[in-house]
Amino acid sequence: MTVTHDRPLTAEITDILVAHCGLDPDAAARTPAASLEELGMDSLALLELSAVVADRWRVTIPEQAGQLSIAGVADLVARRVAPPGHTENAVVIDAPLPFVWDVTNDVARWTDLFTEYAVVEILEQQGDTVRFRLTMHPDENGVAWSWVSERTADPATREVRAHRVETGPFAYMNIHWRYDEVPGGTRMTWVQDFAMKPDAPVDNAGMTDRINTNSKVQLAVIKDRVEQRAAASAAAAPAPRQSTEEVGNE
Secondary structure, X not given: XXXXXXEEHHXXXXXXXXXXXXXXXXXXXXXXXXXXXXXXXXXXXXXXXXXXXXXXXXXXXXXXXXXXXHHHHHHHHHHHOOOOEEEEEXXXXXXXXXXXXXXXXXXXXXXXXXXXXXXEEEEEEEOOEEEEEEEEOOOOOXXXXXXXXXXXXXXXXOEEEEEEOOOOOEEEEEEEEEEEEEOOEEEEEEEEEEEEOOOOOOOHHHHHHHHHHHHHHHHHHHHHHXXXXXXXXXXXXOOOOOOHHHHOOO
């Protein structure tokens, strides 16, 4: 049986029925195989169960749920609850960590760094936290997707936490960026945790595939552009001055 928050799903369904639908817990314990109708759950009780389940797990309970036992309802929910989306992608950039950090956290210039963003609008900035609107280039249907996000950079740990404020088709979207010094430069890692809304055009698994595909493309672009900037910056830097002793006397 699927476990949610370290508790069997049957126990959670029972709690909902007791708290919201008037179920007698003793009757449920005496006859665990009884249907909800046999336990005295009427149409109003089933409507309340359906509302709570939809809110908590984003699962729709069919009208025939009254013919199911509590274990049967729990099994139905377990089979329909999709695991949340999770992706992790990384790239090693041949440039010093401070340089990579500065360039990739300059949100106002992300249109020069990513190929997918057409417009970046900074809405508010307080310290290391910035709220901004991203607008993508139009897709194949001519739709330019846009949303507001907020991210907080921590220079001490070289980590960034971000989330979508305007979630759109997502129930939630949380993003974690990590930076590590490694042989060959700086490893930048993107971790995304999310879930799609029930009416979204793609489910969690489908969005996971999309994000993994797109992240690899964007990370490769960013690697190339940051490395080009780092090389240009190094070439433009003045050569270190030599002491008189190093130069010698004519």
